[in-house]
Amino acid sequence: MKRIITLFIITTFVVACEPEIDDFEPSSGEADFSTYVAVGNSLTAGFMNGELYRSGQQNSYPSMLADKFATVGGGDFTQPLMKDDLGFGNRRVLGPSQDCTGDTSLAPVPIQGEPNPQNFTSIADQGPFNNMGVPGAKSFHLVAEGYGQLNPYFGRFMSDPNTTVLADAMAANPTFFTMWIGNNDVLGYAMAGGEADSITGQQMYGGVLQSMLQTLTSIGAKGAIANIPDITDIPFFNTIPYNALTLSQEQAQQLNQSDAYQQYNQGAENAGVDKISFQEGANALVIEDNSAPYNQIGGIRQIKENELVLLEIPLDSVKCYGMGSQNPVPEEYVLDEEEISKISQAVNGYNQTITAMAQQFSIAEVDMAAVMKEAEENGLRYDGVGYTTEFVSGGLFSLDGIHLTGQGYAIVANKFISAINAEYNAEIPTVSVTDYSGIQFP
Amino acid sequence: MRKIIFLFIIGILFSGLAMAGGFQVGLQGQRQTGMGLLGTGYMTGPSSVFYNPGAMSFQENRFSTSIGISPIVSTIAFQYEEPSLYEAKTDNPVSLPFSFYGNGKITDKLSAGLGIYTPYGSSTNWGDDWRGRHIIQDISLMAIYVQPTLSYQISERFGFGVGFVYAYGQVELNKGFPLQDADGAEGSINLEGNTSSFGFNAGFYARPVDRMEIGVTYRSEVLMEVKKGDAAFSVPSSLAGSFPSENKFDADLPLPASVNFGASYQFNDKFKLGVDVNYVFWSSYESLDFDFEKNTESLEDLSQPKNYNDGFIYRIGGEYFVNDMLTLRAGFYYDSPVVDDDYYAPETPDAIKLGYTGGLSFAPNENLSIDASILYVQGLERTVDYKPENFGGTYKYNGIVPGLGINYHF
Numbered sequence: 001m002k003r004i005i006t007l008f009i010i011t012t013f014v015v016a017c018e019p020e021i022d023d024f025e026p027s028s029g030e031a032d033f034s035t036y037v038a039v040g041n042s043l044t045a046g047f048m049n050g051e052l053y054r055s056g057q058q059n060s061y062p063s064m065l066a067d068k069f070a071t072v073g074g075g076d077f078t079q080p081l082m083k084d085d086l087g088f089g090n091r092r093v094l095g096p097s098q099d100c101t102g103d104t105s106l107a108p109v110p111i112q113g114e115p116n117p118q119n120f121t122s123i124a125d126q127g128p129f130n131n132m133g134v135p136g137a138k139s140f141h142l143v144a145e146g147y148g149q150l151n152p153y154f155g156r157f158m159s160d161p162n163t164t165v166l167a168d169a170m171a172a173n174p175t176f177f178t179m180w181i182g183n184n185d186v187l188g189y190a191m192a193g194g195e196a197d198s199i200t201g202q203q204m205y206g207g208v209l210q211s212m213l214q215t216l217t218s219i220g221a222k223g224a225i226a227n228i229p230d231i232t233d234i235p236f237f238n239t240i241p242y243n244a245l246t247l248s249q250e251q252a253q254q255l256n257q258s259d260a261y262q263q264y265n266q267g268a269e270n271a272g273v274d275k276i277s278f279q280e281g282a283n284a285l286v287i288e289d290n291s292a293p294y295n296q297i298g299g300i301r302q303i304k305e306n307e308l309v310l311l312e313i314p315l316d317s318v319k320c321y322g323m324g325s326q327n328p329v330p331e332e333y334v335l336d337e338e339e340i341s342k343i344s345q346a347v348n349g350y351n352q353t354i355t356a357m358a359q360q361f362s363i364a365e366v367d368m369a370a371v372m373k374e375a376e377e378n379g380l381r382y383d384g385v386g387y388t389t390e391f392v393s394g395g396l397f398s399l400d401g402i403h404l405t406g407q408g409y410a411i412v413a414n415k416f417i418s419a420i421n422a423e424y425n426a427e428i429p430t431v432s433v434t435d436y437s438g439i440q441f442p
Numbered sequence: 443m444r445k446i447i448f449l450f451i452i453g454i455l456f457s458g459l460a461m462a463g464g465f466q467v468g469l470q471g472q473r474q475t476g477m478g479l480l481g482t483g484y485m486t487g488p489s490s491v492f493y494n495p496g497a498m499s500f501q502e503n504r505f506s507t508s509i510g511i512s513p514i515v516s517t518i519a520f521q522y523e524e525p526s527l528y529e530a531k532t533d534n535p536v537s538l539p540f541s542f543y544g545n546g547k548i549t550d551k552l553s554a555g556l557g558i559y560t561p562y563g564s565s566t567n568w569g570d571d572w573r574g575r576h577i578i579q580d581i582s583l584m585a586i587y588v589q590p591t592l593s594y595q596i597s598e599r600f601g602f603g604v605g606f607v608y609a610y611g612q613v614e615l616n617k618g619f620p621l622q623d624a625d626g627a628e629g630s631i632n633l634e635g636n637t638s639s640f641g642f643n644a645g646f647y648a649r650p651v652d653r654m655e656i657g658v659t660y661r662s663e664v665l666m667e668v669k670k671g672d673a674a675f676s677v678p679s680s681l682a683g684s685f686p687s688e689n690k691f692d693a694d695l696p697l698p699a700s701v702n703f704g705a706s707y708q709f710n711d712k713f714k715l716g717v718d719v720n721y722v723f724w725s726s727y728e729s730l731d732f733d734f735e736k737n738t739e740s741l742e743d744l745s746q747p748k749n750y751n752d753g754f755i756y757r758i759g760g761e762y763f764v765n766d767m768l769t770l771r772a773g774f775y776y777d778s779p780v781v782d783d784d785y786y787a788p789e790t791p792d793a794i795k796l797g798y799t800g801g802l803s804f805a806p807n808e809n810l811s812i813d814a815s816i817l818y819v820q821g822l823e824r825t826v827d828y829k830p831e832n833f834g835g836t837y838k839y840n841g842i843v844p845g846l847g848i849n850y851h852f
Binding site: 018 | 520527529625678679680832840
C-alpha cells in the first residue's frame with residue numbers, strides 16, 4: 001500500500017512536470033486535396049545535380065506537398081521514380097578535379113557507376129502518376145501530342161505514344177493541382193548563350209496556359225500556380241565573373257602590344273567603341289560579338305560588367321589556352337546585354353500572364369520570383385541555416401547551377417503551402433527545410 | 443583520482459534548467475527555498491552569507507553551518523511556429539545545485555563566514571536531431587561561487603557585511619553544422635571552456651523596530667571570460683582544411699549583478715512573513731560571441747545576439763512555528779521575462795515564471811535541524827521568435843525541485 005502511494009506521488013510529480021502545448025490542427029479549408037497532381041518541368045520532377053534520380057525525386061517539392069496534404073485528407077502520391085540514384089547517368093557529384101595548371105580543387109564531376117537499365121524502360125503500367133513534372137518541358141510541350149517520343153524523361157512513363165503530359169495528368173482525376181511551367185521557355189535560349197533555341201512568344205505562352213488551366217479546372221479542381229524567377233540570378237549565369245581572365249603584368253603587356261590588338265584598337269577608335277586593353281590582375285574577357293559595329297573590326301570586344309558568362313565555359317581554355325585573351329570566348333558561353341534584356345522581358349510577360357490567369361481561374365499564385373530575388377539580394381535563413389544563390393556554398397542550388405537542392409525544393413514547397421493556405425483558408429503544415437538533402441561533400 | 447571526482451561532481455552539477463530569469467538559479471538555501479526563495483530582509487541562519495551578509499553578525503549562535511542540495515527535474519516543450527506539426531521536448535538530465543555555508547562569531551559584533559554555492563547554471567538538451575539543432579543541440583553553463591565573508595554589527599539594530607566572490611565557471615555546447623557528407627549526415631560543432639573570475643556580495647541589514655527586519659544587498663556582476671576554450675568541428679573530410687582541428691575560442695559571459703530589497707515581520711510567536719524584490723541587471727548580456735583563434739574563408743566567428751533586459755523578481759513567503767520541533771513554510775514568486783520576443787533562443791528558456799514553494803524544518807534537538815523544501819516552477823506559454831536565425835514557435839516549461847538540507851549550530 002505504502003509503495004503504491006509513493007508511486008502515485010512520484011507519478012503525479014512527473015506528470016505535473018511535463019509541460020503540454022495545445023496541438024496544431026491542420027485543416028484543408030475550402031480545397032479538396034484527396035487527389036493531387038503536379039504539372040511542370042524538371043523543377044517539379046525533382047531534377048537536381050544534372051539528373052533525375054530516385055532520391056532527388058523523393059526530395060521533389062510535389063512529394064513534400066503531398067506529404068503535408070496527407071494531414072488534411074490527401075491520398076497516395078505516385079511519382080515516376082527512377083530505379084536508382086543514377087537516372088540516365090548524367091548526375092554530378094563533388095569530387096577532386098585538376099585543372100590545366102595542375103591545381104586540384106573540389107568541383108562537380110560526373111558520378112561513377114552504370115545506371116540501372118530499367119531506368120530506360122517504360123513504367124507506364126504503374127500509372128497514372130501524380131507527379132507530372134517532365135524535365136526539359138516548355139509550356140507548349142505539355143499539350144503537344146507525341147511529346148514522349150521526343151523526350152525520354154516523359155517517354156518512360158507516358159501512357160501512350162501519342163498522349164500529352166496534360167492528358168496523362170487528367171487521367172488521375174485531380175481534385176487539386178499545382179503548376180509551375182515557363183522556366184524552360186527562356187532557359188533553353190539562355191543556356192545556349194542566346195545563340196540557339198528560342199524564347200516562347202507571349203501569345204503562345206498565354207494561350208497554352210489558358211487552355212491547360214481550363215482543362216485542369218474543368219472537373220472542379222482547385223490549384224496553385226507559381227511564377228517564374230529571373231533566371232539570370234541563378235548560379236549557372238553568375239558563378240564565372242565577367243573579369244575571369246587573370247593576367248600577370250608580362251602577359252598583359254604582351255597582349256596589349258600584340259599586332260592583333262593594336263590593329264583592333266585602331267579600328268575601335270575609328271568606329272567609336274571601347275578599345276581592348278589588359279592589365280595585371282583581373283580582366284574582362286574578350287568575347288565574340290558579330291553585331292555592328294564590331295563585325296567591322298574582327299567581331300570581338302571585351303565583355304561588359306553587366307553581361308553574364310555561363311557556367312559551362314571551358315575554364316581550362318581560359319586559364320591555359322588563350323580563350324578570352326588571344327581568342328574570343330565563343331558567343332554560346334555569354335549572355336550579352338541584349339540577350340539578358342530579351343530574357344527579362346519574356347519572364348516579366350509570362351509572370352503578368354500568370355497573375356492574370358491566377359485571378360481568372362481563382363487559384364493561388366505563388367510568387368517564386370520574389371523568393372529567388374530575396375535569396376539573391378539578402379539571402380534566406382531557416383532554423384539557423386543560411387541560403388544564398390552562390391554556387392555550391394549557397395546551399396540553394398544543386399551542382400548543375402540551375403536546379404535546386406532538396407532544401408531549395410523545401411523552400412519552394414513552403415511557398416506553395418503559404419499561398420495555398422492564404423487562398424483557400426487552409427492550415428496545411430509547413431515542411432522542415434533543413435531536414436532535406438543539401439549539397440553533399442565527400 | 444581526486445581530480446576526476448571533482449570534475450565528475452562539476453559535470454553533474456548544473457545539468458538542469460535555469461529556475462529564474464535567464465540562467466540564474468536562486469536555490470541557495472532550503473529554508474529560503476521553502477519561502478519563495480526570499481531572504482534579503484529575513485534572517486534564517488547561515489545562508490545569510492549569500493542572502494544578506496549584513497545579517498550574519500546578528501546570529502545568536504557562536505557557530506552555525508548548513509548544507510543542502512536541490513535536484514532539478516525540468517522539461518521545456520516546444521511547438522514550431524504555425525502552421526506546423528513539429529513538436530519537441532527537452533531531455534534535461536536531473537541536476538544538482540548545492541549550497542554550503544559556515545558562519546562563526548569572532549567577537550560579539552564581528553562574524554566571519556564562508557559560502558560555496560551555485561547561483562548560475564543552465565543545461566538544456568534538445569537532442570541532436572531536433573529542428574533547432576543548428577542553433578543549439580545542448581548547452582550547459584554552470585558557475586560555482588566561493589565566498590569568504592565578514593559581517594559587522596554596527597549597532598544593536600544595524601549590520602553590514604561584505605563577501606569576496608571567487609567564481610569558477612564552465613560552459614559546453616554542441617550544435618549541428620549544416621554541411622552534409624556524401625551520405626547526407628550533418629557535421630557538428632563542440633565548444634568547451636572554463637574560466638574563473640571575481641566579484642563581491644555586500645549587504646545592509648537592520649531591525650528598525652522590534653519584530654521587523656529589513657535588508658538591501660548588492661551582488662556584483664561576475665564577467666566570465668573564457669580564453670582558449672576548445673573548439674572541435676566535425677565536417678566532411680574534403681572540408682577539413684577549412685575547419686582547422688584543435689581550434690580555440692574566446693567567449694565572454696556576464697553573470698549579472700543584482701540589487702535586492704527585503705523586509706519581514708514577526709506577527710506573533712507562531713507566524714512570520716517576508717517579502718523580497720530583486721532587480722537583476724540582465725541587460726549586460728547583449729550577445730554571446732565565439733571568437734575563433736583560426737578563422738578561414740568558411741569559418742567566421744559566431745555571434746548570437748541576446749539583447750536581454752533587466753528583470754524584476756517579486757517574492758513573498760513565511761513561516762509557521764508549530765512547536766519547538768517543527769516549522770512549516772510556504773511562499774510564492776513572480777519572475778519577469780528578460781528576453782525579447784524577437785530574441786528568444788532555444789538554449790535558455792524565459793517566460794513569466796511562477797514559483798510555488800513549500801518547506802518544513804524538523805529539529806530533533808536544539809542544535810540540529812533537517813530542512814526540506816519543494817519548488818514547483820511554471821514558465822507560462824510564450825510564442826516567440828529568434829529572428830537572427832529565423833527560428834520561432836511556442837515554448838512552455840516547468841520544473842520541480844525537491845530539496846534537502848541540514849542545519850547545525852551551537
